[in-house]
Amino acid sequence: MAHGLPDYYRGVDIAYQALSELINRPKYGAAQSVRGSTACGPNNTKTLFTVSGKGIIYGGVLYYYPTSSQYNGRFIYKIDGQTIVDEWAWVLNNFGIKDPLCHPMVVLLFDNVNFDYCFGLAYGYTFESSFSMQYQETNGGAFVLYHRIAFALI
Amino acid sequence: MVELRGIIQYYDDGQKHVKLVIRREHSDIYETHELGLDISVNKGRILAELARLETAGPVRLIWPHHIKAEDMEGVKENDKDIKVG
Numbered sequence: 001m002a003h004g005l006p007d008y009y010r011g012v013d014i015a016y017q018a019l020s021e022l023i024n025r026p027k028y029g030a031a032q033s034v035r036g037s038t039a040c041g042p043n044n045t046k047t048l049f050t051v052s053g054k055g056i057i058y059g060g061v062l063y064y065y066p067t068s069s070q071y072n073g074r075f076i077y078k079i080d081g082q083t084i085v086d087e088w089a090w091v092l093n094n095f096g097i098k099d100p101l102c103h104p105m106v107v108l109l110f111d112n113v114n115f116d117y118c119f120g121l122a123y124g125y126t127f128e129s130s131f132s133m134q135y136q137e138t139n140g141g142a143f144v145l146y147h148r149i150a151f152a153l154i
Numbered sequence: 155m156v157e158l159r160g161i162i163q164y165y166d167d168g169q170k171h172v173k174l175v176i177r178r179e180h181s182d183i184y185e186t187h188e189l190g191l192d193i194s195v196n197k198g199r200i201l202a203e204l205a206r207l208e209t210a211g212p213v214r215l216i217w218p219h220h221i222k223a224e225d226m227e228g229v230k231e232n233d234k235d236i237k238v239g
Contacts, residue, residue: 029184030159030175030183030184032160032162032175032186034162034164035166036164036165036166036171037165037166037167038164038165039165039168046165047226047227048164048165049162049163049164049165049226050161050162050163050164050224050226051160051161051162051163052160052161052162052220052221052222052223052224053159053160053161053175053220053221054159054160054218054220055160128220129220129221129222130222132226147164153159153160153175153184154159
């Protein structure tokens with residue numbers, strides 16, 4: 001103890017102790033990941049993943065390479081039970097929604113000739129109770145959608 | 155003491171994965187445990203797993219209010235009658 005007393009006479013007291021330096025930082029939590037693949041059937045809505053807890057989203061990607069167009073695929077991204085993205089894939093592409101500072105979900109690859117698609121989740125969104133992602137297939141196709149999500153739970 | 159910090163559910167290779175993230179007393183190290191494959195999530199099942207993970211002394215579990223034991227596909231018919239005491 002800085003004042004010469006044994007520690008058991010006094011607990012931690014920032015005002016009392018002559019600390020030369022105090023390091024203060026937020027508690028970020030422990031890193032976690034979801035690395036999965038979901039079979040999406042014709043005209044079905046599938047939940048890709050759900051996370052219950054508090055934390056922060058580091059980022060993520062969702063990619064798929066069906067044998068036919070998924071131009072009209074629809075993403076439903078919820079944080080704390082609130083829908084923050086409910087958008088068709090073509091909208092993200094046609095309007096150039098590529099900047100993660102402007103939108104929670106962005107298009108990274110939209111190849112409607114070879115049917116390769118990739119979408120990204122923006123960094124830094126915090127959640128107090130949950131977040132989840134759903135995909136609605138509306139083109140009558142069946143394929144596997146892969147997702148790689150990184151986040152922290154506090 | 156075992157404190158639940160999160161429930162993670164997702165599909166991979168056609169199987170549903172359920173993971174629990176926990177913290178133990180006086181520890182900032184978080185542990186991730188696989189609850190099982192292709193099982194539905196409900197509070198009773200998670201409490202049983204948390205109790206199993208408590209290895210020291212009497213069982214003391216902390217379940218924060220913000221964490222909900224909801225299955226990613228909604229409530230299954232077989233789980234509706236499970237009572238949590």
